[in-house]
Amino acid sequence: MTAPAVPSFFFEEWSRRGPGDRRSLRRAALLAGALGVAEPGTPVLTVVGSKGKGTAATYASAWLVAAGCRVVTVTSPGLRGDVERVRVDGAAVSAGELAGLGRRLRQASRSLPREHDGYLSPSGLFTLAGLLHARDVGADAVVLEAGMGGVSDEAGLFPPSVLAITEVFGEHLGVLGDTPAEIAADKAGIAATTTSAVVSLPQTPAVAATIAATVAAAGAGHVETIGIARTADLPGAAGIDEPAGWGGADPSGNASPVGLTGPDTLPADLLPHGLNRPNAALGCAAARRLLDAMGRPAPDGARLAGVLASVRLPGRTSWHTIPGATVLIDSAIGRAGAAAAVREAHRRWDRIDHVLVCLPDHKDIPGVLAELRGLPVTFVRMPDRESLRFTRTQATIDAADLTPGRLAALGGRILVLGTVYFTGRVLDLVDAPTERLFDA
Incomplete structure (x- = not known):
């Protein structure tokens, strides 16, 4: 939607x-x-x-x-x-x-x-x-x-x-x-x-x-x-x-x-x-x-x-289901956040099939990668965000090219990490309910 x-x-x-x-x-x-x-x-x-x-x-x-x-x-x-x-x-x-x-x-x-x-x-x-x-x-x-x-x-x-x-x-x-x-x-x-x-x-x-x-x-x-x-x-x-x-x-x-x-x-x-x-x-x-x-x-x-x-925090260690996969989305931008997201993933999963990471150059990319060592990682660029630079070239995809089907093709258990602008796009892909954050 x-x-x-x-x-x-x-x-x-x-x-x-x-x-x-x-x-x-x-x-x-x-x-x-x-x-x-x-x-x-x-x-x-x-x-x-x-x-x-x-x-x-x-x-x-x-x-x-x-x-x-x-x-x-x-x-x-x-x-x-x-x-x-x-x-x-x-x-x-x-x-x-x-x-x-x-x-x-x-x-x-x-x-x-x-x-x-x-x-x-x-x-x-x-x-x-x-x-x-x-x-x-x-x-x-x-x-x-x-x-x-x-x-x-x-x-x-x-x-x-x-x-x-x-x-x-x-x-x-x-x-x-x-x-x-x-x-x-x-x-x-x-x-x-x-x-x-x-x-x-x-x-x-x-x-x-x-x-x-x-x-x-x-x-x-x-x-x-x-x-x-x-x-x-x-x-x-x-x-x-x-x-x-x-x-x-x-x-x-x-x-x-x-x-x-x-x-x-x-x-x-x-x-x-x-x-x-x-x-x-x-x-x-x-x-x-x-x-x-x-x-x-x-x-x-x-x-x-x-x-x-009743509080819901979409994009902040939130779980979502699409045909063929379960997705954990977290707006982690540094090593501590990535480590916490990995721990949360292992609370429910016995393995992580793939990780999508979208972090501009000025974020703690080495720290995040240290917490993801041994896991298959694909980097996501957001070239339309002119204020953010993404120069990493290996295993990359543009955010605009992501679809629910392409997400599911990465495996049944997918961890998504990165800037809130990116996690917001993934929330849209999985049709996350974001209109209400808690029941009044």
């Missing part, structure tokens, strides 16, 4: 950009003012980080919906199509709704300065569309997944009530900063005096120190570092697969484990396996902090368990 077309306005200026052109946060801020959403009037929970932001945003949204909130969620990019960038209570807006939002953005943009001030980026325009839609539907809360950065991203135009920070590492070095600590400063710089809570996954010492200093300088609430709920926090959780190094300590070294559940009636297995688990835990903890800031009660235990148990 082909994803519905998206109004061209979201990509119009971006498609006309020239060498060296940059997005204009100033014009985006002016457009937010023209739309009347410069001050959303609705509590905002923003997720920043290098990886796992979509998972954290999904679980934060599910937690808030379980508590009775109407929630608009903005993520980037979409899974199978751009309508999925804006969701209400976990469900993607319709093509007609997004088209209407695009027309309103276009009309408002006519009052802006000329484009030589910089272009309006697609991710920024979807963020504004989400905030506009939140006002239309009377949302109680907005969950924003920042794009690449923090203060360098349009999400930074809207000071969050709660800021959630996934692991920060050397992704986008030379773009957001020359070190992981500099990248962390950009991402944590979204915090403001109106930010009541900053919740972070454990970070390296340099990154943790930078986040703490940046948040303190902004006058926001202190940084709370969380680990996955332990036995004492989550009834029946003994043996949970907690990543090594999770100590539940804040950047100053003070222990501060966070329990993710309230009522003892909740089942233990509410969070996904593998590397998705800490990001899901982060989203849940951030949603709890937002409910506290809003003065709203925690969700009923049975209601919370039902909603969290």
